[in-house]
Amino acid sequence: MSETENKARNVDRNLALELVRVTEAAALAASSWVGKGDKNAADGAAVEAMRRAFDSVAIHGTVVIGEGEMDEAPMLFIGEKVGLYAKTGGGMLADIAVDPLEGTTLTAKGGPNAMAVVALANRGGFLHAPDVYMDKIAVGPGYPPGVIDLDRSPAENLAAMAKAKGVSIGELTVCMLDRDRHRDVIRDCRAAGARLMLIPDGDVFGVVACAQPETGVDLYLGSGGAPEGVLAAAALRCIGGQMQGRLMFEDDAQIVRAKEMGIDDPGKKYDMEDMASGDVMFAATGVTTGPMLRGVRLIPGGAITHSIVMRSKSGTVRYVEGHHNFKVKPI
Numbered sequence: 001m002s003e004t005e006n007k008a009r010n011v012d013r014n015l016a017l018e019l020v021r022v023t024e025a026a027a028l029a030a031s032s033w034v035g036k037g038d039k040n041a042a043d044g045a046a047v048e049a050m051r052r053a054f055d056s057v058a059i060h061g062t063v064v065i066g067e068g069e070m071d072e073a074p075m076l077f078i079g080e081k082v083g084l085y086a087k088t089g090g091g092m093l094a095d096i097a098v099d100p101l102e103g104t105t106l107t108a109k110g111g112p113n114a115m116a117v118v119a120l121a122n123r124g125g126f127l128h129a130p131d132v133y134m135d136k137i138a139v140g141p142g143y144p145p146g147v148i149d150l151d152r153s154p155a156e157n158l159a160a161m162a163k164a165k166g167v168s169i170g171e172l173t174v175c176m177l178d179r180d181r182h183r184d185v186i187r188d189c190r191a192a193g194a195r196l197m198l199i200p201d202g203d204v205f206g207v208v209a210c211a212q213p214e215t216g217v218d219l220y221l222g223s224g225g226a227p228e229g230v231l232a233a234a235a236l237r238c239i240g241g242q243m244q245g246r247l248m249f250e251d252d253a254q255i256v257r258a259k260e261m262g263i264d265d266p267g268k269k270y271d272m273e274d275m276a277s278g279d280v281m282f283a284a285t286g287v288t289t290g291p292m293l294r295g296v297r298l299i300p301g302g303a304i305t306h307s308i309v310m311r312s313k314s315g316t317v318r319y320v321e322g323h324h325n326f327k328v329k330p331i
């Protein structure tokens with residue numbers, strides 16, 4: 001490997017670890033609000049901490065999946081410039097997708113699996129998804145291309161997966177948000193013989209779980225936030241798997257808004273690469289404990305965080321345990 005290639009690789013690795021620092025900051029801030037019944041305060045603390053942590057990341061970043069429009073969200077709004085070079089110019093041009101607190105209600109109730117999430121791509125790498133629902137389907141790595149399709153029934157998708165994996169449908173687990181709107185899909189999956197993992201919130205985890213054998217999840221189905229769909233696609237691009245999504249609009253005003261954000265075909269079925277293309281990085285830190293990440297653990301004078309970070313370029317997945325000393329560096 002040439003010296004230039006080596007340097008570029010080190011820049012990437014360092015940037016990935018910088019992203020962990022950003023999600024750690026948000027998770028630590030949100031953790032003060034675990035179980036306190038105030039999801040907005042938890043979210044606000046995470047957003048503020050993440051915004052501050054971005055200031056020293058060596059990028060010239062633009063938030064494309066964020067906390068809302070400029071006039072409604074003071075920090076990490078869509079279009080906001082972040083990073084060390086945001087004001088001066090220079091540095092890597094990057095698009096940023098954030099969910100400072102994925103699972104605000106989970107945090108407020110002290111439930112499992114809340115996390116702080118960030119993804120980074122080269123300029124233009126992320127679908128500019130409006131804040132509407134997205135119908136999603138995802139599987140982990142190891143299946144032939146096209147094994148799943150959003151336009152097939154749950155039974156058809158499960159049959160194709162079972163055949164490809166050489167197992168019965170009864171050995172496959174489908175993860176889905178526990179929502180009334182999923183009643184039919186839940187019924188169809190059960191009728192096909194699959195097992196279900198119904199989660200109260202947090203479908204970024206639901207999708208990523210398909211690529212992590214220890215979670216026991218094989219297939220993710222159902223609708224959730226479109227911004228969360230893009231973040232999940234970024235993670236799957238790094239870790240491997242297949243995903244499709246389609247935006248779901250409730251009225252014409254949402255379609256007009258989406259057009260303004262560059263969505264020309266409101267009925268388009270997006271592949272994983274349409275949602276997150278090029279070189280992508282993804283990082284998440286647990287706020288509360290779940291099957292993927294441990295939550296923030298308080299220790300005398302500090303806290304321990306547990307994060308995951310991955311890069312599409314290398315396909316490497318790293319788990320990072322951070323030991324934070326509040327006497328030296330208060331949160």
Ligand SMILES: O=P(O)(O)OC[C@H]1O[C@](O)(COP(=O)(O)O)[C@@H](O)[C@@H]1O
Pocket residue numbers: 101102103104105177179200201202203204223224225226228
């Ligand atoms: O609760 P809804 O309306 O079904 O929305 C689903 C979305 O909400 C979440 O469960 C949690 O989102 P918040 O962190 O904003 O509370 C997401 O993971 C998911 O995409």
